[in-house]
């Protein structure tokens with residue numbers, strides 16, 4: 001193995017455990033399902049949840065359990081030195097995988113000491129071409145993990161789960177390493193936007209937390225999209241086509257016109273950086289009735305409102321032009337930009353920056369073009385920025401992860417625990433975070 005690719009001795013030491021865990025976890029199908037009727041949305045998540053609770057117990061955490069909604073929580077008590085102050089820091093990752101790519105029957109493959117060329121996977125004609133994947137291009141020498149070509153890998157977010165598990169297992173086995181009490185949570189249904197919905201903040205009891213659910217080495221995200229979902233239902237007038245002259249009003253054709261009328265430069269594929277978008281992602285239609293589901297995203301609230309107004313104006317103009325047709329619009333909030341909440345206690349992000357630097361990596365602060373459990377958790381009163389995991393090309397059959405980057409992420413989690421044991425940070429946790437939590441909870 002090429003140890004030069006590791007960011008530290010610690011990372012290299014953690015790597016075998018992380019690889020073992022990731023390759024075990026991804027074989028369990030934990031794909032979540034939209035429009036759930038219970039939590040978690042799918043039984044596979046509960047299977048993984050039970051396995052993780054058992055494993056947390058085995059590696060030495062106390063009170064590991066799965067709650068009624070499928071959330072796994074456990075505690076690693078504070079190290080003997082420095083003396084415990086009663087404040088806990090949280091580490092969070094999500095157990096489910098995206099419904100947007102096949103998630104059953106994942107067969108992970110390990111490409112040891114990657115040679116920098118095209119990786120051809122055995123199924124589905126899938127290839128990972130570094131010419132089209134700049135992030136893969138500079139990973140020569142890394143150990144790359146992929147699926148087999150016809151499923152996603154599930155590194156989103158089982159890389160994060162494996163890293164958190166490996167980090168707390170390491171700390172449990174090394175009582176000489178200083179850290180405050182750590183609370184671990186593995187959440188269900190993050191990919192359908194509900195990972196934080198039934199998260200029991202009081203039971204978790206941490207002053208602040210970190211999701212390990214990012215991507216590239218060094219990423220530290222304290223800003224996410226603000227997010228709305230729009231469901232447009234168009235009622236047409238359905239008549240047998242033979243008798244339709246002058247009577248039929250096709251909801252399907254109206255829906256198609258609405259989608260086609262939205263600006264092409266306001267799509268996820270045409271925007272980048274800090275630009276928002278309107279993304280119709282599902283269309284079910286017959287002549288009688290059509291339903292368009294779309295997500296609206298922007299980093300600022302004015303931008304988001306403008307997208308919502310544009311969508312409504314466009315849909316109304318088209319539906320109103322067809323006598324007899326009717327539009328129903330359901331617009332609801334999914335999550336808000338976490339930045340405003342994190343800025344109140346800048347030490348939460350600063351501690352993560354220190355930990356990333358301590359691992360010899362330059363932190364990359366960039367906004368998430370998406371949301372994490374942390375978007376809602378921060379809003380609910382638990383400041384929760386997002387840290388990289390080393391996984392890439394999420395939600396696709398080309399998903400891959402670098403073992404060296406995953407090991408770096410786990411090492412960062414261990415260093416983060418040390419940072420929070422320093423007097424300056426322990427004081428911030430005691431005096432500013434815990435009151436902030438209860439202040440929000442009681443208001």
Ligand SMILES: [Zn+2]
Nearest residue numbers: 094156157213
């Ligand atoms: Zn994720």
